[in-house]
Amino acid sequence: MMTVNEVLTLENQQEKIGALLLHGYRFVTMTVVDKGEEFDIIYHFDLDYDMVNYQLVLKKGDVLPSISDICFAAVIVENEIQDLFGITVSNLAIDYEKHFLLAPDAPAEPFCRVPGVGVTAVKTTAAAAENGGDK
């Protein structure tokens, strides 16, 4: 199971991630999970095959500070997050202004959970539970 090594705040995000990079950690990626009222932003780093996961809880509507100024590798995934989740990321090294992946006429925030649609709204079927692992 994955372990969250540290919970970040908007205030200490840069400092904590900067310290990881100074210790030789390599940026792997970021993951966003839409929890309804807020997002879990998870930063994944690696050192000698051990992964460190820092989590930041972001309220919907809040601005996420970019880490691309201290870690350029993050610029691509931060732009992807802007597109798919509609999160505004400030101070991006390259800012596609929410059109990195999405065309101008594409639906906005396509990966956000729409109330009434998606995982939590779908009635659980017994298919997986009854199955021995394969269909």
Add this chain to the structure above:
Amino acid sequence: MSMLVPFGPQHPVLPEPLQLRLELDDEKVVSAIPVVGYVHRGLEKLAEQKDFIQDTYLIERVCGICSFQHSMAYSMGVEEIMNIEVPERANYLRVIWAELHRMHSHLLALGLLADAFGFENLFYTIWKVREEIMDAMEATTGARVMLGACCIGGVRKDINAEQAKFVLEKLANFEKDFKRPAEVILGDYSVKERLCGVGIIDGKKAYELGTVGPALRGSGVAKDHRMTGYAAYGKLGFEPVVENDCDCYARTKVRVRELYQSCELVKAALAALPEGELKTPFKGNPLGEAAVRVEQPRGEVLYYLRGNGTDKLDRLRIRTPTFANIAPLLNMLVGCGLPDVAVIILSIDPCISCTER
């Protein structure tokens, strides 16, 4: 005075749509800005709407080249959350199909690279050799690319003695037939002229920019996730292939050497293939989160899964190797000549299908 030149999305050397907006000073690249999104499919979102067993089939379609390793990484993620122990035989079979996939992917990449620098005969020859590997996969699973062999808890298909013999014959053919093209790739004057000293990225920069796979190992960084020993790699004496020249030639050399290494890994796995079950039955739904990494042909892939105890996942996130290699690619391109752009792009073996999952 600099000018902006669009490279792609439709370009003779690009098998998939990708655009680079190149800022040029005369014919020298000053900066490059990637433009993607032409074929984005939203598979991560779709995976949230299927049940976690159906996702095994969906995930295999993220990529039409390293499909088996996608389903393997996904399965490993669910197995970690649900604490499912995979049978030993299944772990060895996973290594066999994963390495066959690496071989066909590397051969495909080398062929495309040869085509990019205008050596069409080499391209055809390498892809002809690739057919030996495709035959091995077809004989053991009934499919050439979408093997459908991996499942949560193990594998769906087996390799019997007759099939194992056929695979070994195909590997012998590969070793015999690849000898000449390998000599040309690594020794031919014109190939070296196109690859040596081109697209340089030093090890420190490559590491900082999150580079993965042969692109990282070609810059002298011995990082390969197979070193963690997942599946049966820990029992097969694996060591990463590393080259130190940091250029397109080094990245190509890593792939050529990895082809022989994969060949040896398949032979070793077949020789040590233990008897036993193919999969572990399980019940229930995943509850919890896991982040699993697997070494694909282009480098490390990350699968993040969050289950909520129902048969649908709350989140499935895939960080593919090409996605990680975009930022390093921009660094490699700075200072190169316009004619080298295509070769540098293909030296990271980009997979836009993976990137636009």
